[in-house]
Amino acid sequence: MSSATLYSVSFALVHDVLFALGRAVGGPVGAALRNSGLITGLALLVFAGILLIASLLNTIVLIWYERKLLGRFMDRRGAMHVGYAGLLQNFADGLKLFRKNTVRPREADGLGFYFGPTAYVVTSIVIFGVLPISSGWNAGALPLTLLLALTIFSFAPLFIFVSAWSSNNKYSLMGGLRSAAQMIAYEVPLLLAVVAVVVVAGSFDLTTIVYEQQNYWFWGPLVVALIVFVAAMLAEMERIPFDLPEAEAELVEGWNTEYGGMLFAFFMLADYLRALVGSILVVLLFLGGWTLPTWVPSAATSFPLAGILWFMVKTYIVFGLFVWVRASLPRVRTDQLLRVGWNRMIPLALLSVFLAAALVTVRCVPVFGCVPSLGG
Amino acid sequence: MGRLSAPEPIVLPARAGAGPTVPAVPFVEIEAVRAKEFVPAAKEALTALVAEQGQDKLIRPVFNWAGRNSLFPLHWGLACCAIEFAAAFGARWDAERFGVVPRSSPRQCDLMIVNGTVTWKVAHKLITLYEQMPEPKWVIAMGNCATGGGPFRTAYSVVPGVDKLVPVDIYIAGCPPRPEAMLDGILQLERLIRDRKE
Amino acid sequence: MGPEDLQRGLASRLGAGLLGVDAFDGTAGRIRFDRSVALELFRAMREELGFGHLSTVAGIDWVDRREVVYVLWSDRALQYVLLSTFLPADDPKVESASGVWPSANWHEREAWEMVDITFDHHPDLRHLLMPDGYAFHPLLRSFKLHEPESLEVKVRHV
């Protein structure tokens, strides 16, 4: 599968099926079925469907994973009675929220109230279109996938603020403001940390970045960038210790205070989609993507879908780290958060860029790669 | 006076409703302990499909299954029972096992657990919160104060029973009820939802 | 510090307003005073005798008159002292202590609300525990509780 992209696979699938159908039907209908435009369209649909289902399923499993993990951190069991070990818990939650009435407050702005969460979840899903999950498992060979992914990723504060403002609640508004301030503040170090990776890898294409890590993973030489990236990503994902916009203790539920039913499900879904994207980006940029260190026996990578498997394992381990942080650290305050963002994170990120540039300049990257990284 | 007479040796008899005493269960089985209950439910739904009883019969069990397994109670504490309510979410009882996760915003809740004394001063706020919860929604009157005013029902400021303000689905007696009793109330509510005809 | 010390310390300053100092179990004594010297007594207690902490203000309804009891604590003497004054039931007014001890604010609001004792020059005498506009004073002896039978729950079968 490594030679084909996900789109080419779905294209071939649709192509074969439609041609077989067309031949079987014959006549003008059959000819119409073999129309290339129809094939392209259907292939896109299949592709999008696979992406959608894969990302949604992964998100739901991710929520379950977090709940179970958090449970163990807290000396309890977590969801366990719905399905085996609570695996169906989130399906129950989703179905229930689907059936719930959605109440729009009378004073809320109708357009923004519905548009915000919908756009938030849609943009969060779209990111998966450009993320390579294994070699070739993405929308295709776009040269700027990393930039595209981060661009879509940074739409979120806009939609959060729209939904917060339009729900006409003081807590929502404060949550939305905090969210916007925080996301914008941490956008800069996030991008600067990415720049460090880009400088070393020499490409904006995520697939290329992963292939650049065939010999050594980037977390060794770019450890400063990794720290900045993870911290900024925690802030972007609005997880503890940076979950101020949803700070339950002071702002009831933050910017989704007024949302219930399916719109609330959208918010939860989008939050975890973004968490998934964050973990995936960490894996892609610093942990070698779907590749394994060279000392691993080749049997571990030779079976079908091995790339995807190792990729998911890495992603879930990274997300487990986020959960660990969530289980053990308190929340920071807005001013502290912003001060850390502007005063600490950006200099650190600039330092990491400088380091990366220095590394590339003196061409000593492999030396660094050998010492601390697993991917020697 | 007031001395302790020698307690007799304690023998736990077999108990009606307590279920068999479970020996130490291995990890894999205890996680599946309730999953086994879903098999009959799935069978029922399939039977309905086979018998072509109509969409209604098929979809309702699915949604009722979803509804009863993800009850989000409103996160608020009125009085004593709120402490036991919190204890039920603590490590020892862990109500989240049943998918019960407290939410702070009434918009996201489908269960209001009235855990304490309701005074007339808070009554209209309680009604507002109830009305802010989207349908379908349920109310559990936890403890005697919510059920009927409890020890304070003669007082001038206490509502003698929250059922005077909002419709109550489950009453849990106790002053305050143990966390187990609260979980028992939630399980009873799940039974109610299972048999619900929308 | 005992009742005699208190008597000695206060007599000159208060004169006839000091009605007496009794021994009281668990405290340095109970000072009975006339409400006309209330503010003077408060100041003397705080500034001269060092009772810097006002614990509570309790109103008691004796049907024909009302009593206000102030409980003070001195960190120096490590003792409580009670101040007690009686007010006529038709004019239950006394000077507010909240100018001397800011902590008296809420206690006096509660006493006003529950036992209907008006505190002159109180900065913020409004309802504390009952809703605004509640017209009764529940801790008066004339205020009766519900009969339990009148509250029988009408069972609603849902």
Place this chain on the structure above:
Amino acid sequence: MSEMWINMGPQHPMTHGLWNLRVRLDGELILDVDPEMGYLHRGIEKISEDRHYNEVITLMDRCCYVAGMAWEHLYILGAERALHVTPPERAEYLRVLCDEFQRLGSHLMWYAAFVQDLGLMSPFLYGMRDRDLVLDLFQSYTGARMTYEYMRVGGVRNDLPPGFTQQARKVLDWLTDRFREYDQLCLGSTIFRKRCDGLGVLKGPDAVRNGVTGPMLRAAGVKRDLRKDRPYAAYDRLEFDVALADGADVTARYLVRMEEMRQSVRLLRQVLDWLDGHPGPVVADRLPRWLGAPYAPVGAEGYLLKRQYPKGVGFAAVEEPHGEALAYVVNEGGEHPYRVKFRSPVFANLSAARTYLVGYHVADIPPIMGSVDVCVGEVDR
């Protein structure tokens, strides 16, 4: 953003109970606060006037639901003075045992609620889990987890069951280990220190002027602990130190409460040793006739008392987990108290809210109010 009032409560995750903190904000800066109480006012003082002396105990447990034993003790001390009853010595030690276990339980509950306010998720669960052990001990000798109805005028209801002291020691050992863990999770965390240092500062003179008592006052460096200054029950025969800190901020209150828990463990070990070696009666011999029986018939017409019993006024003060609590019990010779007045420490601590909240940010409200340890039941009564 222009100035606005927001209502934090009555249903708000910060409040931990039913009250409403009205906050005037400029952006996120607090300009003014106005706590609005009374949402849980149950008229306990009024109902007490219609109840028999021993039956008021059931109300005391529910008055402050995280520190029921301390309030039982408070009321019982007041009632005993009003009725001229002296409890036996073993009952006094048992009361200290109850008080200190209650202090542990209350402070653990405070810890759980406080860290939850800060966004710390797992310590909340640890606090609740360890508090359940204390409640188990309570249950093993009183029969209930939170509403004990254990103390009686003139003593306590029953003696400890056999084997209690060994179990209690095991729980104390477990808790001592956990305290270290708590400190690592909170004090060991940079974010915690950054959040809590210099927050909610209430200096000693301000605290005294505003009637603030308890751990909040001791965190401001004022050494006032009624157990030491004005010993009641058996505290004068036990060794312990008063927990003190001088930061006057949220961290100082945290330190004081953690130290108090350690001191409680120390006290409890002494009390358990004493109880092991000194069996005896737990109820006084000389009680008023209608208190002599373990039961207390009231409300029955014809329960005639041919004799008027001596009148009296009882005044008692105990160091409750939240601070200084007072009871003023007026006995007019009847079966019911004529008037019962309680002084709740949290009532005074809350009334000073303006002094320690104004000037901070809205995100600071939960930790500050968490460090105050609000129990609405005893504020509103």
Place this chain on the structure above:
Amino acid sequence: MTGPEAETATEKPGDHPIAFVARPMATAARQFAKSLLRPSTIVYPYERLEDPRFRAEVAVAAGKPIGVGPVWDNYRGVHALNIATCISCNLCAFSCPDLCIEMVTVPGGDPKHPKKCPQIDYGKCSYCGFCSDACPEGCLTMTTRYELATPKRAEMIYSPQKLLEVFEQKLPMNPIRLERPENEDAVLLDPPLCIGCNACARDCPTQCITMLDVPRPDAKAGAKLPKRIWKEPVVNDSDCVRCGTCISVCPKECLFWGARP
């Protein structure tokens, strides 16, 4: 981490920022490792605290804070009533601070003395245990049953028969019982008021009052003798349960509590 390290944590805040974030994370990770296979959760409807295996363990067993030890039976839950030994003395209803106990007639009494047993409304009961402390015969006790959730308010009212069912389940009962005080009050008589009406002896639940003949006092000149039958109640103190029924039915208020000389 051991004690000294924790001490340094409290003493020197602020240095080593990374280590200070790592310390809470290490604590959480240790807890994670401890609870990986067996968290301290009790899987409630399937495991219960009153199961012997939790009760056998002491409070803190094997590093897990579960199990309440062997004294769970003190818990005050639903009452159990042994109707057979109930003497209808009303003491439980008298002593109830919440007035949740009502005495209702049950079959089994004779028409003169209808047998009345407590009916308890658990929607009002505060589980204080005053009633079972007051019960002189030990027939009303509190058990460890606590599950009382019901969709109908009326189901919370337990009739004597339902309480009997609880009794027949042989649940563990509160073993701590109070002994009667030695210097208890007794029912005393004020003879000049007594008219010998027999009401007290008739209504006494333990039949401990007997009406005995007393000599008629000599009439003094001019003195008016009270109208009375010349019988007076004599109370057998060892049988008396101090329920006060006699005092409450006495039409002349001539019985009262007091110390017997």
